[in-house]
Amino acid sequence: MTTIDKAPTVQRRSAGTGTPATRILGIITIVSMVWLVAFGLGFSPADRDQEEAVRIMYVHVPTIWIAYLAFVVTAVASGLYLFGRKKSLGWDRLAGASAEIGTTFVAMTLVVGALWGRLTWGVFWQWDARLTTTALLFVTYVGYLAVRRLGGSHEQRARRSAVIGLLAVLLLPLVHWSVRLWRSLHQEATVLDTDGDIDMDGLMLFSLFVGVVAFTLFYIWLVLHRTRVMAMEDMMEDHGLDEALAARRREAATLNGEEN
């Protein structure tokens, strides 16, 4: 952990990472979350087979959608860092912030999915193809985040994590198609299916749509804030390193003066 001296230019009572745009986005996100709860728990009808348990779908499906989105953003940002002409650390921070959010959302998918599984299958967990590949996805991105925390310069961190970010995203098709590749307890995709036929009640589909929109807005809001926090963490680290180098130089100069 670095220490930083309070410089005279330091601002007090800072607004943090917020801007008017993120505040507006935050308010829209909260409103859409309220809509999600109203439709998910209230207005949407019960399912013929699953009855009330289907209501878990309105939070379960959007969580894995955000995880997919977040990991694709991580891969794209990693590619832009690795192959872009200007090796901007901004891409690396976006990749890292997105992977953090995606990993948390995969964890939520697994936990909420386990609750849904208990109601529909009678068990919290099965070593089923979809569940196992999703758990593998989670572990892979925990590994990605661990690699980001290894020592070295920002550029070293960016380079090695970008390579992993590009490789890890290859798991997404495996997770998504696992229900078709292997025999699975988990149902096949209802919306993102290849035949384009959506076999779902209109109000249920709308509730799911509200969930996806609400969580996507939340993802955008959070990734903006987290990227800014990461930029400040990098600045603090650089400042700490500069301070340490200056202290070492002063120490060396004092020792040289005593010898002379």
Added chain:
Amino acid sequence: MEDAGFIIGSYVLTFLTLALMSWRVLRSGRRLADQIPDEDKYWL
């Protein structure tokens, strides 16, 4: 009744996690922003 516990529990768990993530990021943002000059904050 058991179903209601699982359904409401999954919503509570989801929204608590979202709130916790938001709080953690905003708090560290505020803490760090206090130590960094505004001219270094590209979003301002």
